[in-house]
Amino acid sequence: MQKVVTFGEIMLRLATPGYKRFIQSESLISTFGGGEANVAVSLANYGIPVEFVTRLPENDIANWCISDLRKYGVGTRHILRGGERVGIYFLETGAVARPSKVIYDRANSSFAEVEKGMINWKEILKDASWFHWTGITPAISQGAADVCLEAVKTANEMGITVSCDLNYRKNLWRYGKSAAEIMPQLVEGCNIILGNEEDAEKMFGIKPEGFQSEHTGGNIDAEEFESVCRQIMERFPRAKKVIITLRGSINANHNRWGGCLFSDKFYQSKRYDITHIVDRVGGGDSFMGGLIYGLLTYRDDDQKALDFAVAASSLKHTVYGDFNLVSVSEVETLMKGNSSGRVVR
Numbered sequence: 001m002q003k004v005v006t007f008g009e010i011m012l013r014l015a016t017p018g019y020k021r022f023i024q025s026e027s028l029i030s031t032f033g034g035g036e037a038n039v040a041v042s043l044a045n046y047g048i049p050v051e052f053v054t055r056l057p058e059n060d061i062a063n064w065c066i067s068d069l070r071k072y073g074v075g076t077r078h079i080l081r082g083g084e085r086v087g088i089y090f091l092e093t094g095a096v097a098r099p100s101k102v103i104y105d106r107a108n109s110s111f112a113e114v115e116k117g118m119i120n121w122k123e124i125l126k127d128a129s130w131f132h133w134t135g136i137t138p139a140i141s142q143g144a145a146d147v148c149l150e151a152v153k154t155a156n157e158m159g160i161t162v163s164c165d166l167n168y169r170k171n172l173w174r175y176g177k178s179a180a181e182i183m184p185q186l187v188e189g190c191n192i193i194l195g196n197e198e199d200a201e202k203m204f205g206i207k208p209e210g211f212q213s214e215h216t217g218g219n220i221d222a223e224e225f226e227s228v229c230r231q232i233m234e235r236f237p238r239a240k241k242v243i244i245t246l247r248g249s250i251n252a253n254h255n256r257w258g259g260c261l262f263s264d265k266f267y268q269s270k271r272y273d274i275t276h277i278v279d280r281v282g283g284g285d286s287f288m289g290g291l292i293y294g295l296l297t298y299r300d301d302d303q304k305a306l307d308f309a310v311a312a313s314s315l316k317h318t319v320y321g322d323f324n325l326v327s328v329s330e331v332e333t334l335m336k337g338n339s340s341g342r343v344v345r
Helices: 035-045 060-071 136-140 142-157 179-187 197-204 222-235 283-297 302-316 328-335
Strands: 004-007 011-015 029-033 050-053 088-092 101-105 130-134 161-165 192-195 241-251 254-262 266-268 272-274
Touching: 004 035, 004 142, 029 035, 029 060, 035 050, 035 060, 035 130, 035 136, 035 283, 130 136, 130 142, 130 283, 136 142, 136 179, 142 161, 142 179, 161 283, 179 197, 192 283, 197 222, 222 241, 222 254, 222 266, 241 283, 241 302, 254 302, 266 302, 272 302, 283 302, 302 328
Parallel strands: 004 050, 004 130, 011 088, 130 161, 161 192, 192 241
Antiparallel strands: 011 029, 088 101, 241 254, 254 266, 254 272
């Protein structure tokens, strides 16, 4: 059984066209996105059965959102209906030295008002082999954190693999609790943990010695992160694999991208030099989607699973929107070294 269940909020994304600033734009481009939904779309594209669980209101915007998920093959039968509104986020895409900006409008959304006992996790997870959540979910509200913990504990009881993308978002933790207070109990239930240097430091006080953040001219030494992986595994004994994404930001349009994985030993991926980025939003989610696919498909080959995740997320930077709309064959072609971008006829 390879069915994956993901849980989190999906939002209406309203983005300025091209590289326009908010103040310049006369229109906004509408799509949908959200960490766990993005992972679900990736997995569906790769042929993995996947269900996305969230809470949405009974209105036409929510129906539009559900239809969009179904279009990509994501299961939606466990989506809970209730509340008043779909969360929104606004995106201004940066260029060169000007960073992108995200403004959230998700207070009092249907998902933010989810509460313990609303979701029957035993029923939803009964035919699943994997449950995935991100650190965005418990940042939204106490209720969302409580429901996420319900899901993690149920998955643990049922022997289901649990993965987490730590995904620290400082602009979301506003309901009186910090990530350092909430996240450890949730992460204790995880078998697979994905993060980056900021996630580990902000949530657990774990950081590589001598590292100066992502603003490093694009050069990051993966070996600096082996100690981070070891410290995370020591703190959370259930974890079998810890993965770190490595983003070197030269500027908003040019990144160097890779990853490392620690399990029985320390694995490193090749690095991709990504120029002329189309859209980096959802890059980490595309990595997680690729990683789950890789770990389910290339069993006992952590190196290949890591390589698939990095190649998949490298391709995501060329795709507009939150969703990574690439196929397994496209990812595997890039893994083999074909990055010419020549027309396929």
